[in-house]
Amino acid sequence: IMPPYEKAQRPDLMEVAPDFVDRACLTRFTDRAIKWIEGKAEDARNGKPFFLYLPYTSPHKPVIPLERFRGQGKAGAYGEFMIETDWHLGRLLDLLDRENLAENTLVIFTADNGPENTWKQRIEKYDHHSAGPYRGGKRSVYEGGHRVPFFLRWPARVKAGSTWDLPVCQTDLLATLAAILEKPLPDGAGEDSISFHHALSDARITRPPRPPIIHHGANGRFAIRYENWKLVMESGRKNEKRELYDLTGDPGEKNNVLRQHPELEKKLLDQLTRIVLEGATRSDTDATNDTPPWSDLVWLKN
Numbered sequence: 001i002m003p004p005y006e007k008a009q010r011p012d013l014m015e016v017a018p019d020f021v022d023r024a025c026l027t028r029f030t031d032r033a034i035k036w037i038e039g040k041a042e043d044a045r046n047g048k049p050f051f052l053y054l055p056y057t058s059p060h061k062p063v064i065p066l067e068r069f070r071g072q073g074k075a076g077a078y079g080e081f082m083i084e085t086d087w088h089l090g091r092l093l094d095l096l097d098r099e100n101l102a103e104n105t106l107v108i109f110t111a112d113n114g115p116e117n118t119w120k121q122r123i124e125k126y127d128h129h130s131a132g133p134y135r136g137g138k139r140s141v142y143e144g145g146h147r148v149p150f151f152l153r154w155p156a157r158v159k160a161g162s163t164w165d166l167p168v169c170q171t172d173l174l175a176t177l178a179a180i181l182e183k184p185l186p187d188g189a190g191e192d193s194i195s196f197h198h199a200l201s202d203a204r205i206t207r208p209p210r211p212p213i214i215h216h217g218a219n220g221r222f223a224i225r226y227e228n229w230k231l232v233m234e235s236g237r238k239n240e241k242r243e244l245y246d247l248t249g250d251p252g253e254k255n256n257v258l259r260q261h262p263e264l265e266k267k268l269l270d271q272l273t274r275i276v277l278e279g280a281t282r283s284d285t286d287a288t289n290d291t292p293p294w295s296d297l298v299w300l301k302n
Helices: 022-045 076-098 119-126 172-180 262-278
Strands: 107-110 150-153 213-216 222-226 229-232 243-246
Touching: 022 076, 076 107, 076 119, 222 262, 229 262, 243 262
Parallel strands: none
Antiparallel strands: 107 150, 213 222, 222 229, 229 243
């Protein structure tokens, strides 16, 4: 939503608050979050936990950093917007310290998708690639569309600076938080959620490989990731071809090795087909689809 706001005032679609100011979103969201946590702090110190979901608007369009952040960073307004985001996050972390809640509060910082297509302009103008070495961006079936930051801070449980390089999907948060709270999920819930709570205390623990992760692009293409292998499917559109990548040696998805590994193609295709038809990644849950397969799943018709 950008000025003039009255043009966005569509009662049939959305309502814009009379005091809405786009540049104030991050500040207002953080102010409200701080006030809310302050109201929960005493209960939290006495063993009653709280849950806060705080979805910032940055760095989504419009890119509108506050004046105080102008001139900071090396990627124009986008970089300034990210610096402002970092500053607001710091305000929240400082609050947890002041309220003596930081030690046993799990903070998760992540994003919903890769960068908007303006990432191409930032490469040309600032030599800054928002998706790093990964191919594509938002809406893409490639890694640049799905690889996002994923940070956890929990001093009581997670060692600072530790990393875990195995695949994790945001759907896994449901099962992970349930495991932390020792609350079993209801039957049929979290069909695609795999807990990684064991890695929080010791990332060196060896576990069976995570079941496949399914990706989807806005153009209808599907992909399946299992361990280091990723199979990208065709959706029936012109000039599309099936692709296979080894993400360990080729994280930028530049070298299609499909012809060299027909056995992997079949294995991944069988897994993807099973998941689509059964309606769940996990094989231990009962989840059936209530609609026919999408038209983009062209391989199911063959």
